[in-house]
Amino acid sequence: MLAAEAGVRPSTASGHLRKLTERGLLEVLATGRYRYYRLAGPDVARLVEVIGRLAPAQPVRSLREGTRAHALRLARRCYDHISGRLGVAVTDALREHGLLEGPDSAPDLANVSGDRLSVRVRDEVDYRVTEAGHDALAALGVVLPPKLGAVRCCIDWTEQRYHIAGPLGAAVLHAFDSAGWITPAPTHRALRVTEKGTAGLREHLSITWPPSNPTRLEPGRHR
Template sequence: MHTGGDVDMAAVGELLADRARCRMLLALADGRALPASTLASEAGVAPSTASGHLGKLTERGLTEVVATGRYRYYRLAGPEVARLVEVLGRIAPARPVRSLREGTRAHALRMARRCYDHLAGRLGVAVTDALRDRGWISGSDGTPDLTRRQGHQLPGYVSEDGAYQLTPAGREGLDGLGVAVPEGLAAVRCCVDWTEQRHHLSGPLAAALLTRFDRDGWLRSSPGHRALKVTDDGVAGLAESLGVGWPPPAVDLAPAGGARR
């Protein structure tokens, strides 16, 4: 709770003005808790420098420390911080691809990645499309009109808090797939995916879907970053349960204009 005057946005802006700190936040955007040594490597700084950056991020409430015995891990302080990172990703310019390694990484992130507690990238968009095509959710066709905005809605004339509605057929179908749909859930949130500029589901339903995919071994995390790989079981399961063919055809090796992290 704020007990002083107006919010000091510049204090957060100062933190985000440093590329090393931004790289740390991006590395944590999939919800993992990582040691300072890993975050130092991700940011390309010395361990002592990383400790200073992490201290500032934690002091300002963007990260928090998880202590396990004598080991300390860092994670985002909550879903609000993850949403901040994702929104900034939509408006930030793309970094140029300067090597094959960077191009491969950009391609992997565009295909499928973990965005805190839900799927993003082409896979997240494909799953959202499949649910809508089956009539399990109702709402937009998933293509935002970025010129329109109303009230507190996201760019694309899409309400972040309830862009879609879960239908009775959807609750029944998802229950048949073993997805633990939260009781009483009706409105389904979405994000505008920063690589695809389409909607992918977020919120409780998206988290339940990702939990189901993880439980059945459909996805495998990539070492060192938040990209996901679809396993052989995942390819078969996505096709059988949702009609999602994977990988999608004619995929470019990197997003146009460069790579985003």
């Protein structure tokens, strides 16, 4: 299945998986005659996101590819937290409701000249859960880690805005999943917001989903 998704031969996919596993980027779990691969940890997930932001856009060659790319941009799972437009919308809503303190947007990367390190563009920033935020998040079923300090946020590679990650991001993903607000796509890491999730997002976070103006990728290109 992985080879078919990547458009390569099974032997090629097996070779790449073996190399990535040997170098500690992937973990493999053997169950019967099946082998399941996953990222080795959150550091690897962040690496994949950074590469996604820096990689050039790829051509869309079919309706299937375009549909999948659009689904990934709307909402996806980034290792242990939510990213895409949904992740950014949740982060913005938490800040706007006074539950989270931190920057309101990412740097304007379109106006950055030269490489991002030389101009001090920060890919990650720290937010903080407010006193009101602890109670409101608990009411949403979000189990906050004990002694939660700074909340890590990183730039979303499709939206170029911050979304919550780290322990709080993982707790929000778990809460949404447990409440039946989101379901995973069967073959890739896109997430689908359920009817229950649509109602919950509107009631608790004032988020209208799906977005009234969903961003469609330009024909022929996708991230």
